[in-house]
Amino acid sequence: MKMSFRWYGESDPVSLEYISQIPGMRSIVSAVYDVKPGEVWPEESLAKMKKQCEDHGLVFDVVESIPVSEDIKLGRANRDELLEVYCENIRRCAKYGVKCVTYNFMPVFDWTRTQLDKKAADGSTSLVMYWDQLKGLDPLTDDINLPGWDASYTRDEIKKLFVAYGELGEEGLWKNLEIFLKKVMPVAEECGVVMAIHPDDPPYPIFGLPRIITCEENLDRMLAMYDSPANSLCLCTGSLGCAAFNNVPALVRKYSAMGRIGFMHIRNVKIMEDGSFEERAHLSGCGSLDMYEIVNALVETGFDGYVRPDHGRMIWGETGKPGYGLYDRALGAAYLNGLFEACEKARQK
Numbered sequence: 001m002k003m004s005f006r007w008y009g010e011s012d013p014v015s016l017e018y019i020s021q022i023p024g025m026r027s028i029v030s031a032v033y034d035v036k037p038g039e040v041w042p043e044e045s046l047a048k049m050k051k052q053c054e055d056h057g058l059v060f061d062v063v064e065s066i067p068v069s070e071d072i073k074l075g076r077a078n079r080d081e082l083l084e085v086y087c088e089n090i091r092r093c094a095k096y097g098v099k100c101v102t103y104n105f106m107p108v109f110d111w112t113r114t115q116l117d118k119k120a121a122d123g124s125t126s127l128v129m130y131w132d133q134l135k136g137l138d139p140l141t142d143d144i145n146l147p148g149w150d151a152s153y154t155r156d157e158i159k160k161l162f163v164a165y166g167e168l169g170e171e172g173l174w175k176n177l178e179i180f181l182k183k184v185m186p187v188a189e190e191c192g193v194v195m196a197i198h199p200d201d202p203p204y205p206i207f208g209l210p211r212i213i214t215c216e217e218n219l220d221r222m223l224a225m226y227d228s229p230a231n232s233l234c235l236c237t238g239s240l241g242c243a244a245f246n247n248v249p250a251l252v253r254k255y256s257a258m259g260r261i262g263f264m265h266i267r268n269v270k271i272m273e274d275g276s277f278e279e280r281a282h283l284s285g286c287g288s289l290d291m292y293e294i295v296n297a298l299v300e301t302g303f304d305g306y307v308r309p310d311h312g313r314m315i316w317g318e319t320g321k322p323g324y325g326l327y328d329r330a331l332g333a334a335y336l337n338g339l340f341e342a343c344e345k346a347r348q349k
Ligand SMILES: [Mn+2]
Pocket: 198, 236, 239, 265, 310
């Protein structure tokens, strides 16, 4: 496996120098943030990122993410034009050494949480989703202001998107995903890039928006739509694992054995009795997921893709982007390195 770390570019309070000091760190996961979604990424930005990483002994070979425009997901009139831009961005990333591109097909919001700085008993803070804070809210009639909801939309625009996705429905979204895959995957194959779809977070409908990358049956359906190693998963343990119906170690074992995992996001969540969940430290004992079983499944199936510690808590007084501080993610990477070493050595005996 190749250990990696997400970096938000020059505005990220976590520096490349600090990232490079984490033992075993190899790859940087990043994106071009200076253009709007749906625009072509300037080659200078990619070249600069590659150089900055190299200067710190790191490799920029994973992109997270090239965002998929709502107009592609909704299948609107300008879809073909946007798909061309998408393919051009894949080609440009490949030209600068990128081997894996993550994306998602979630309507409107990349993730849903009700609080980003929930304080635990030990004083650390993390992201949480509590159902009792969502119940009874209707995006069409209430003024909902959840953290992470894109401030670039007006309330009116958000309401229109909800109506459009309501009309599209799950099957309509599947159809548009298939059109996306059939256009994009041949380009990815041609330039040696693995496309890794991130599951919906959380993996069930929120406020009636359709969600399709959610469970084993749907992951099978997605992979079968374009049967190629280029069409792979970014298997996020925390996103799939905050629903009790997903057996995460079993999913990891199955899709890794099929050679269809390009990228692993590894983090732990604690599922509460009512289905709410809290993001926790990576250690198995801190949440609902068995990290040893997850890593062992990867090792036993010969996984050689990318791994990154996912969201971390804010600890030791650190401030910054919720989920993306240095300290707890570095602890996560160190813990995962230990699990990988132990599982690999046990297997060699
Ligand atoms: Mn993730």
